[in-house]
Amino acid sequence: xxxxxxxxxxxxxxxxxxxxxxxxxxxxxxxxxxxxxxxxxxxxxxxxxxxxxxxxxxxxxxxxxxxxxxxxxxxxxxxxxxxxxxxxxxxxxxxxxxxxxxxxxxxxxxxxxxxxxxxxxxxxxxxxxxxxxxxxxxxxxxxxxxxxxxxxxxxxxxxxxxxxxxxxxxxx
Numbered sequence: 001x002x003x004x005x006x007x008x009x010x011x012x013x014x015x016x017x018x019x020x021x022x023x024x025x026x027x028x029x030x031x032x033x034x035x036x037x038x039x040x041x042x043x044x045x046x047x048x049x050x051x052x053x054x055x056x057x058x059x060x061x062x063x064x065x066x067x068x069x070x071x072x073x074x075x076x077x078x079x080x081x082x083x084x085x086x087x088x089x090x091x092x093x094x095x096x097x098x099x100x101x102x103x104x105x106x107x108x109x110x111x112x113x114x115x116x117x118x119x120x121x122x123x124x125x126x127x128x129x130x131x132x133x134x135x136x137x138x139x140x141x142x143x144x145x146x147x148x149x150x151x152x153x154x155x156x157x158x159x160x161x162x163x164x165x166x167x168x169x170x171x172x
Contacts, residue, residue, distance in 0.1 A: 001030070004018050006106075006109055007050035016033075016052060017038065035058070048110070089160045097132055105123075108125060110123045134158070135158050
């Protein structure tokens with residue numbers, strides 16, 4: 001619970017709800033009193049991504065996150081989960097955020113598996129804004145631009161559940 005809550009700004013932690021993925025599925029560890037809900041996103045069997053959603057993300061993004069965690073727990077392959085998520089948006093099981101909103105990942109506890117290098121990595125604390133169907137091309141993001149200007153925003157999960165990720169660039 002502490003790791004999930006570490007993603008929220010400190011002034012929101014006391015009132016935030018927490019969902020925990022346990023061996024038999026998701027369990028509500030604590031109900032939200034302020035509209036913020038925190039989880040450890042498991043979008044890969046080896047990833048640990050603490051994230052806290054505002055009320056809009058709790059209503060629209062969290063159901064998809066919980067579904068992916070349940071499927072991974074059941075041993076469903078990632079490519080099948082990806083197709084199920086795509087189908088879920090097309091069929092209306094999942095919905096894109098209906099208004100702008102924010103998801104916090106303001107923690108140093110983010111652990112991601114890099115399939116290319118076969119190593120764990122970290123990602124810096126950051127804030128994400130809901131950006132359904134926005135693409136990196138829409139905002140002019142390119143790999144060479146990102147190398148030249150570290151900290152540029154980019155779109156993660158391009159599609160109906162997309163986020164614009166904003167990392168505070170280091171001052172040079």
